[in-house]
Amino acid sequence: MIEGTCLCRAVRWQFDGRPDGATACNCTACRRYGVLWAYDYENEGIRVTGSTQAYVRGKALEFHFCPVCGCLVFWRGQQRDSAGRLRIAVNLRLAQPEAVAQIPIDHFDGLDTFDDLPRDGRCVADYWF
Amino acid sequence: MSNRRTYLGNCHCGRVAFEVDTQLDHVVECSCSLCRRLGALWHGASDGNLRITAGEADLTLYQFNTMTAKHYTCRHCGVHPFSRPRLDPNRWVVNVRCIDGVDVSALPLMRFDGANWEAAAAALRAKRAQPGAA
Numbered sequence: 056m057i058e059g060t061c062l063c064r065a066v067r068w069q070f071d072g073r074p075d076g077a078t079a080c081n082c083t084a085c086r087r088y089g090v091l092w093a094y095d096y097e098n099e100g101i102r103v104t105g106s107t108q109a110y111v112r113g114k115a116l117e118f119h120f121c122p123v124c125g126c127l128v129f130w131r132g133q134q135r136d137s138a139g140r141l142r143i144a145v146n147l148r149l150a151q152p153e154a155v156a157q158i159p160i161d162h163f164d165g166l167d168t169f170d171d172l173p174r175d176g177r178c179v180a181d182y183w184f
Numbered sequence: 185m186s187n188r189r190t191y192l193g194n195c196h197c198g199r200v201a202f203e204v205d206t207q208l209d210h211v212v213e214c215s216c217s218l219c220r221r222l223g224a225l226w227h228g229a230s231d232g233n234l235r236i237t238a239g240e241a242d243l244t245l246y247q248f249n250t251m252t253a254k255h256y257t258c259r260h261c262g263v264h265p266f267s268r269p270r271l272d273p274n275r276w277v278v279n280v281r282c283i284d285g286v287d288v289s290a291l292p293l294m295r296f297d298g299a300n301w302e303a304a305a306a307a308l309r310a311k312r313a314q315p316g317a318a
Contacts, residue, residue: 062218062248084196087263087281089223110197110261118262124246125257125264126221148221182223 059149061126066105066119068129068145070095077147077158077179082165084112088127091160091179092144101143103129116142147179156180193282195263200239202265204229204278211280211291216298218248218255222264225288226277234266234276271305 057070074093079085085092095101107119107128115134120127126149132142147155158179162172191208194201204227211225219226243256254268265282269275280288297304 062221063246083284084261087196087279089225089281091223108259108262120257120262122244122259124218124248125244125255125262126218127262146221148223152220 057147057150057154059128059145059147061105061121061124061128061149063121063124065123066103066107066121066126066128068101068103068149070145071100074147074155074158076161076174077155078144078161078163079182080163080165084118085165088118088146089148090127091147091155091182092130093147093158094142094144096140097131097143099140101129101145103143103145152180191283191286193265193278193280193284195239195258195261195265195282197258197261197263199242199260200258200263200265201237202278202282203235203237204276204283205233206278208280208283208286208291210294211288212277212294212296214296214298216301219298222279223281224264224277224279225281225291225293226267226269227280228269229276229278231274231276234278270301271308 060067070093077091077093079091108122110118116130116132118127118130127146129143129145135141156179159174160177161174164170164172188207190203190205192203206227206229208227211227242259244259246255252273253270256266257264264279266276266278269277280286
């Protein structure tokens, strides 16, 4: 299980197991947030605690950040799927670096095609030191 | 990318906008407990070379540890456009991620080990004090 916290520790996430990949998305929001995403469903593989400020973007999803220290913690879908679940993605940059360093980076073209892009051999450790 | 010009930046919701006059020839990645979470790619600017053109009242200020640096976030969308750095709080560091039209992956990356701040700052100051240093 991996954990992440914002800087002031008001908001925390838990991810069961270990993500296969850390997604770097090039859309105009993710580019600015500098996030690396790992996905699951709320209160299944991912649990989040603490008070967040939501930035609602369109009808699909909302970004949640700590209103005190400004760290972007997760995004969550606005619509439940057919099984009643809410999709959620947590920001792996909030974990201890050693816990996520070796996770490979997946690239996603959120700006244009919404396609998965090929891996380039980099992992999270290449995105920070 | 090697000439001095004015770059336009903004948060995501559009409330906060800035202009920075600079030669955008590198970005800096810091390993401190905040910057590593923000994933920010910094570029320094003097006080007069950054202008906040909209949304100054939409910024939340956060300070921690020595309470020297000032970290600003848009209170609506959570994007972090700039800070006053601990190294020199009379200057700015701009988050180049907020500047559209710049291929950040093409810019040379410098690393500042803010996780070990005193040693990193001493090393940077020593380097800058050398004759002929940039």
